[in-house]
Amino acid sequence: MSTPERDPFGTEALRASVLRAWADSPTRFTEDTNAERDLRVGAYRDRLLVELAQNAADAALAAGVPGRLRVELAGGELRVANTGAPLDAVGVASLASLRASAKSGTQDTVGQFGVGFAAVLAVTSEPRVVSRTGGVAFSEARTREAVGHEPGRDGGVPVLRLPWPVEEAVPEGFDTEVRLPLREDVDPTALFARLTTEVEDLLLALPWLARVEVGDSVWERSAEDEQVVISAPDGTVRRWLVQGAPGGLWAVPVDSGPVPLESDVLHAPTPTDERLSLPARLIASVALEPSRRRVLPGADFTAPARAYPDLVRRFEPGQRLLLVPRAGFPLSEVDAKLREAVLAELAAQPWLTAKAGEIAPRRARVLDVESPELAAMLGEVVPRLVSVSGPEAVRVLAAVGAERLEIPELVELLTGAEHPPGWWRSLYDVLLSLVEAHWVSEEDLGALPVPLADGRTLPGPRGTLLFGASAELLDLLAGADVVGLRLVHPEAAHPLLERLGAREAGPAELLETPALRDAVERSAEDALSGLDIRPLVEAVLRLVSETGGEGLGALALPSEEGWRRAGELVLPTSPLLRVFDPEALGEEGPLSVLDEEFAQRWPSRVLTAVGVQDSFTVTAEGVRDLDLVADDAWPEALRLLAAERDTWQELTTGPTGHWLARNALLAGHAPDWWRLPEADALAGLYDPVPDVGIRADVLAAAGVRAELVVDDLEDAADLLDRLGDPARVVAPGLVARAHTELAKADLDWAELDAPERVRALDGTVVDAEHAAVLDRPWLAAVWPTGRLVAVPEGAEYLAELLDVPLLSELVSARLPEGEYVPWAELTAICLAAELLDIPLPEGGVVVHEELIVEIDGVKHDAPWWVESGSFHGEHHAEDTPAALARAFAWASGHWADRHLIETLLDDPDPLTLYT
Template sequence: MTDPFGAESLRAATLVAWASSPTRLREDAATESDLVRGGYRDRVLTELAQNAADAAARAGVPGRLDVRIGVGGLHIANVGAPLDESGVQALSALRVSGKTEGVGRFGVGFTAVLAIGDEVEVRSTSGSIAFSAARTGAEVEQAGIDPPESGVPVLRLVWATDAPPASGFDTEVVIAPRAGVDLDDVLTAMRGEATDILLELTALQSIRIGGDEFVRTERDLGGGLTEVTVGDGVWWQFTAPSARWLVPVSGGSVVPVAGDVLRAPTRTDEELTLPALVVASADLQPDRRRILPGAAIAHLANGYADFVAALPESQRTALVPLPGFAAGAVDEQLRESVLRELVDHPWLPGADGELLRPRDAAVLPGATADLLEILTDAVPGLVSPELSGQADARALAAVGVHRIGLARLAELLAGQDRAPEWWGRLYEALTPLVIDALAVEELSAIPVPLADGRTVTGPRTVVLGEGVGGAGVDWVRLVDPAASHPLLARLGAAQVGALDVLSDPALRDRIEALWDDEGDADELAAAVLPLVAEVSTGPLPTWLGGLPLPDMFGELQAADELLLPGAPLADVLASESPFATVADRVVEEYGAEALRALGVGWGFAVLRAELPTGPDHDLDDESDWWATLSDDPELLVAVRDLDLVDPDRWPEALTLLASDPETAALLADRDGYSAWWLRRHAGVGGVPLAALRSPDDPTFDGLLDPLDHPHADALSGALAADRIERTETAELLLDRLADPQRTPAPAVIARTHRLLAEATAAGVLDLEALSPPTRVRAISGAVVDAGDAIVLDRPWIASVVPADRLVVGDLASAGALADLLDVAPSSEAVRGEVLGTGRAAEWVREPGAVLASVTTGRPLPAGEVVVHDALTVRLSGAVSGDTAVPWWVDEAGRTHVDAGRLDPGVAGAW
């Protein structure tokens, strides 16, 4: 048997030491026992894997470790540098390691194998050795040394063997299990450690445990990041100056570690709460479970920011340690170092594409990519949108990133000189962030660009109007059209249309100022007229007609005192009319429709005033018309400038009025100003319209002439009514009744007298302004002297007064007619005495009366009646003589009837 490592001499030296110092034996036994039960408990695979990794590194080959149950017990084989003399010395020294590089080469960690058995072989291609508790005990006894009560140390005495390692491997450790050790359970536990060991020991490429193989593969991801795969597990690894950092990956996203331990390089007992695994060199206690007191570890965080920066932007905050309780002093120190590293180094993706240090960065919660793109050069240091969500808020706060709220954003934007289009894009991008009343309030001071070029603070002071903006619209705080956005309405801006802008009192002040030579009339017209063209509903304020516009001679005139070229209104106006013609260039630039809407004339203009309170609208005779009203109207609508019509051009003017639907509607309103004014002042052929009737109105046929005009039917409100409304009409009708050239029908005569009497009774007429006529019209059509005429006020007298003297209206208003005409009523002018006594009877008992009632359909009177065979009345007064009459009512109120004329309709009417 060969002994390449001098095992026999090593064994002899140790026995001499024990013999010369029994205490040394007890110390070795106690030390080995402590290592097995303490520092290296449950670390068999870890310690042997470290040896395997070191051997592979020394040989420069990918490390392989094979663990299996075979003949003689548990076999752990590896490739790499074989066992050498220094290794054998280290294995048998307990205190001395042959390590010159790597993580541990046959040092005290080998004692971990004793947790499984105390019969151990180390087989290698360079030579093999064995350790045995039984053989050591025999050697101690043979040397006459008293063994310790706890038993002899196993790994102090070494024997050379000839057993080779397993085929394909350079070194193999064989452990014979002691009684009670279940090797299947040992393999199961080792399988749970294999993945961690492959992550920790980069010199190892694979570990086979029984029939299961664990293989580590690596793929360069660029930027210092490596993808490490072991079985189904994936990690991203980054090698920093003082440590390797690994984080699990699932579905392409990092999965922060919930809790782990410091790996130096294999697992220690120093618990950590960092979100990534750390594998580093550190000063450890001999059992490699704890950091040496006072050992420096802060430097391990160096480069952690580079690790985070190598990750995809959206995943970087996942590796920021969040606030929480540290697991211990080492964890606390390392967490603080990592946070300082993150705070002071650039790794946060900025909205501008640059990396930011958290202490220089700011986050706008919920910001989108569009919003941050807009804000990039306006608010420096903003974090990219991928890290601006709620999920990243705690991590960003942990590294001191400043949080910008909407209110602060509004402050930062103050004073920004930006194009309106920029502001419009900003409002669009801000919209998703304005989700409640608080957000609305926070943005209350955001700048808003106006159409006049100014930028003001706060949407609540501005108005929005689609299609109503222009450079000259400066009398309202109108948002520039390029910046107009619905968000501004949510933030308090008022929504207006062209009509609202044109109705603003500030514009009225601007127009009035122009007449005092304050301002540029052309500029204001250029702002106002496009707005006028936009108004599709609702009347414009009448004061807009005061806007100065140039006439054809270049002189400024109020728009409502100008006419369009070729306006038909010009043909009917008097020569002294103040109207001029608007300049052709104005028509070409703004269009006739806009000018007409503003008040530039084509036809007659219409004035509109809501809730007027008095006659202050510059209408001719407006006060007289207002006096006819019982109450102020809610809306005044009237045709303007009727008083400027040439009296000889009224037929044409009426055609113009009737042809325009707007003015035609006013002519039909008899009580409105327009029709009222026309009745008073307009005329055709020298005849006032009030003296003309509508052709289809027969009320005063033969007395008033019909209007001869093609639009007479549309002018009814401006013509004589079918009633008498004023004293002048009554005077005209009385004159026409007295005119023998007029030949009204008896029905017209009676109707006219009735209407005259009703107007008199109603107090419509001013009787003091009327002179009683000297001649009146009798029911026969004859014109007679008023002194000879009699107004019928008693029906029975009609049979005794000649028709040529009898003036007939309505019996109910006959008294008022007699007063108006100063003509005696028939009840005063004629007296009648019934001759003969007759026969007293009742209407219901007279067969003739009943028969007449049935055949004529007239009701049968109630009460008494005096029946005469021949009824004769002796008349006196205006008519005299004895006269036969059909019926009469005497002064006592009794009705007398001729027996041959028992007509109930005669007496019954009375």
Template sequence: MTGSADPFGTEGLRAAVLASWRDSPTRLREDAATEADLVRAGYRDRLLTELAQNAADAAAKAGVPGLVSVRLDGRTLSIANTGAPLDLSGVHALTALRASGKAEAATVGRFGVGFTAVLAASDDIEFRSTTGSLHFSRTRTREALRETGIATPDGGAASTFLAPALRLVWPVEAPPASGFDTEVVLRLHADVDADALLAVMRDEAANLLLELPALQSIRIADAEFTSAVRELGDGLQELRVTGPDEHRTWWQFRTPRARWLLPVRNGKPHAAPHDVLRAPTRSDEELSLPALLIADIPMQPDRRRLLPGTRVTELASGYADFARALPPGDRLVLVPAPGFARSEADGLLREALVRELQTHSWLPVVVADAAGRRTESDPADAETAGLADGLGHGIDSDGGAVPTAVPTRASVFPYLTPELAHLLDDVVGPLVIPGLSGRAHTEALAVLDVHRLGLARLAELSGGVDRPPAWWRDWYVALEPFVVDPLTAEELGALAVPLADGRLVTGPRTVVLDDMLEVPIPLHWARLVHPEAAHPLLSRLGARSATAEELLADPALHADLTDHPDDPDLIDAVLRLAAYADPDALPSWLGMIELPDTTGELLPADELLLPEAPLYALLAEDAPLGIVAKEVVDEYGAQALRAVGVGWDFGVVAESDPTGPDHHLDDEEAWWEGLPEEPSEFAAVRDLDLVDDIAWPDALHQLLAEPQTRRLLADPDGYTAWWLRRHARLDGVTLGHYRHPRDTEFTGLLPEFAVPGLSDTNLEVLRSVLANPEQITTDLADALLAALADPANNPEPEVVSRAHRHLAAAASRLDLTELELPERVRALSGAAVPAIGAMVLDLPWFGLVLPSDRLVLGDQETASGLATLLDLPLVSESVTAEVLGAGRRTSWSAEPLGVVLRQLFSLAPQEGELVLHEEDLRVRLSGAVAGTVSVPWWRSGTETHIRIPVAVDGTPPATS
């Protein structure tokens, strides 16, 4: 302290104040009322706040760390601080209710009216400083009024008047506490709860360190609160406030007009709870902003309310810079949440902050330059870029440049994934980064007026994208997690799909997938997805799956080939696709594509053979088949060529639901006309008519060797077996006129089929093309009749009988007008006799009396049919028989001989009478044969005549 007893001239100050009161009693009243109002209202609870402001100004002025210490000694409270000591202007400010000792605009009101806050706790105050100390006392002020005879406003004694306590000041010889430059000592009112006052100060300490950056430490009794600031870069600072029971961290950013603070927990910023405007200390202007606002702004004298007309919206300037300084994933925390304003100032500030955020580039986005590369520009270019196209850059936590955009020019896709973001960056322009696209950020982005994208919009935009097929597969992979129900699938109905032929089409429902393809094949008749772009998502969105076989069976392809069978692009696509197809499942009309043969002539594929085809050796010399050019084989491979009909071995024609004999097969119309009904499936071996007759043994081996032709040989009703029976010849005999080696029905009539090297299994397959006794056709009937009539043949009588029986059984199915009846027939005697005079034996007992060379025998059941077939009379119609003699009439059951005969010849129970003749049994014949003959037995109607004794000659009597 200075050695002067009154270094600040307080005696003159007192004299001047007393003189003004003496001259103007109103002035005394005004000073008293003003001081009382400030204590009761404006500064009623701001004791530590106002003294801390003074301490902050002193520290800032001295350029030293601001330290504040609050101590309680009994009923004496002291608040000490470091910094610039008291000077004369400060003394003037302390004693003037309407003046402030501000040295510059940056201070917050050093020793202004805020010092009045001490009166809420004390009327006896000492202001101690290293340059001199002062004493304020309401008691001493009353004494001075009394001593000078100044009348109080109410006319009463000075001792009862509530005189101003801070207008008169006296010097005092008392230095500040050791280590401090200034100390305010308060002798507390009797009604002040000292402990409660300290508790309130402890609650205020942390906030004061936030609001007054010049202060670094505030000690309240034994509790110390400290603050520390660390630079984070790009204007962002970390402010840590530590107390006895708390440790709070804030991110701090300074703009030209304000200071903003965001609370940080576990390294992540969070929106601040509802607060008040801090100007710089707490006011009564309520705010609902996401960050604390600390600003030097005009306030009313009590610093609780804004001065009318204050332009608070200017405080929003630079707020977007604060957002850009934050890590990209944390920036939306600064967006004010929708809600009602808590005050007029709050409403103005919220609107200004939203407008500031909406119109500046700070929102982290995914973007790409014109070449499709991610934009990575220098942060220094951010402002220029933002002005030019709405894009700028921020700095991420690793110091790298982060593309930013003006929010109103950006788009957001909800729940954007990194994979989708990478693909969308240059499709939709500035796109909000994945980390800010979740549900938690929806509200903030809506406040910023960021355009919201849906799946339908992405699908629409995809139609204008030019990318390689692999990009599209990645695109579908990235979209798949978003397709969770039919509704989202419907939104992607306009999704673009790249085709194998290079086109880009709209709508998965219009395309076809074939998962077997490994390389793209341009199919102009079908919308085939490029194999490198194919993905299961397309199936979920309605794409149809089709095999190579289905694509090659497309009616659109059939129509194209019909019109342009020589189109090189079409042929190329067909052959490349055929390499992936099952040849057995392809339509025969693919054979119409035209390919060059070895001479360069274009021929349909089904009129060409592959080089060294085994079929070539089987063909007749004049067969109209060429050899496909070697370069075609080298380019597409034999498998693809065989699939479309180029021959190697026997080809197959197949069709579902055929409509007629339109397959260009030899004699197909005749086969079709003979069918009982139209087939639902058609398959046949083609080119059988081109086989050389001498090559049929090898041809049969070839047909049996391939499964697809072997099964057609096994179908007796199919075209293939039908044609072979009628037209294929071995040694000049059609196959249908050969009997199977295991069949003896026609031994001696038909030649036995004999081709070397055939297995038993293959011989069984060939039953369908050889003579079948149970399926006599007109052609086979002609052959059998001719064989029976040929005297060179010597079939056994039993064979003849069976042949006649099979012919008779088939008579009802045959068109008898087509049969060529020979002049001879095979008689019971085994001789081929003239048909004239022959009769069909229908009653067996006539065989006992008629010549065997006039009888044609099948069996009794089919005799009528055989007679019709051969155009011969029946015996029963040509010869009449009469039994001579009456005989003895009895029954089969009453006559012992009848019982014996039934058991001897295993006869069923007989009907009619049994007539026994003890003498010779004679029958008189008339008609085609006349005379009387003796017979061992005879039937006449239901009567059976037997001569006794029976001549047992091995022939039982007829019983039916």
């Protein structure tokens, strides 16, 4: 460095002044040394680029042209060049003073060559500043030389108190350059890397600085759409939205919306050490300590806080929540004061969007489920409801006083609201998506209002019906005013309602609802009381026409005499009118005829579906209204019954046939009085039915007898009368079959009068008091056939029925002596028993050449006998195959095989069994 010949900034005078001061006051030298050291290691540590950038911004402001700053390494020096106003004498004086600054005091001036220049001492002890107007240099070594080596001065010296003039050229395109020869302990690479991290913040904070170059890397600042745009060397562009505020401005990074800061520091306008947790950066003109790192006590942040909502309002409503400070511990005392002031302003000023405009959060209500669609729909319904929603919105806005609106409360607010059905359906669309996403529970929506087809709005879907129908049918149902019938308006029908308790209903389900059934049951009574039931009638018939119906017989319909229940009416064209007794039809009768004009308006299938009769009707008890058939119309009535599948099935399988058998009339008698012409086996007991023009199967189904059957006491009584009728000629076989049917009938004979006359085995009729029932087969030999009644089984039962004694009760016999022979000694018996696989019974038989029994002194021939009439008494038999066969069959319990045994006794050849 050459010694300059000129001193444009008067540095010689400055040095002389300082040296005199040190000489006059030795402590002043120590104070200056200590003060500079404090600035170097304390207040201005790590602020090299910040302080030099501030100087460059002030120079650009002074020149009125956006500035340019360049940082580079050259010859072991860090060189920082800038455009703008060049160095002047005032600036040099500021550089050489630790307690003064050349700042004009205006708001925009940051500090051109003020006390912050001490930051260069962190990297050098020989700084220089060169400019178009001249230059100055500072030197630790020259300062030591100037002050000598006096006692107490062998330590550090204040580098920036003694300036020397220098003559060096300024780089082309720049007005001033700071040149800093780096100390050996400074790593240039690390220094450059640190400086690059500070560039973007400096460009944002210093609006008069437009371009910064660090080596080959370039950052640029520009304005675009009210945003500060900072371009980085790698091509990335970062945008900041700025909002002016009294005494400063707010800035927040933006992309498609705000990109909130997670942590930052207060900028005044360059970074301080006051840590902040606000989403946006505050660049404020606030009183700082001389170090420019800390805010002076008592700083007031009311003015910038008041402008913070203005920044928030610059964004779309859905993005604004990002700028509300999040809950958390403040990072500094300044942070606490600033957060409190910002939150107070955000709570009080309108910036949240509601249907009526922007409102302040302290007046706002926030929906606690995230659904912009729902919030937008409900803006007109819920006062002060804002457009943002969801748990996060609730949490964020709670800090600024907003009220949380939960779904149950929302449902309560909706109760009574009047909206078109389509509006409600749109609401259900949104709510269903929330339910399916598990953000809203079905329980919370239990009282959700539902618009009904009749114009009412019901609180809660449970019990409602989702019924799709034409407007005409819905109008009819509405006009019917069915109490308790809750039909959802078709334009509001929605799957959500079904999930909440509404039921999907078609015409069939609607007809089954208790409300409609009750209305049908009351319809006749209502009609008689003067109520207009025509809408109900029309609606029910319309429903039935679409689906059919059952159990609607109570529906009132017009008859020729007035309103009657449908089940009491007959179609005007019904064939039943030909068979019913005329007295059964009319105002006083159980039935009436449906009004003819009304009947012509509806298909007969619809009218019969609600109970109007066109033919005989089958009920659970059988075919109804058979008791109304005229006496002379039964043949026609039976033909009608046979013509319909349902009535024919009931006739053949149900109780109707039994009723007809006793109550219908064919040729003056009930059907069961007659037999079918081809039922010859009943000839004698029953007469053939006359020709009444009815098929045989229909006659049989109606009760005309085809076989001998005893179903009840009435059958039994009739059969006994016929058996006891002397005018009837009955074949013996039919007599036996009749008595067998009577004996096996499981009836209570106590309710039946015993007959006066009975039919004997030979077909003759005998007074019951002279007859007996054969209960022991051997007794038949001693009793007249014309007085004997017999059945294969059940003799005791038949005797009770006829009130006739058992023959064994009347007969007591004396038997002659004979020869006792064990069964095993009877060869023919043993052969027959072996062929028939019959075990020989114990004991034997008393054999007689001729068996004569004596009864009351009268002797009778008896082929075989059992003494005392017991089953296990002593067996007697003549020595003949017929007698021995009967005795052995009875003793062995094989009575039914007696005739076969007899044959084998006559011819014991095994071939007898097969021929």
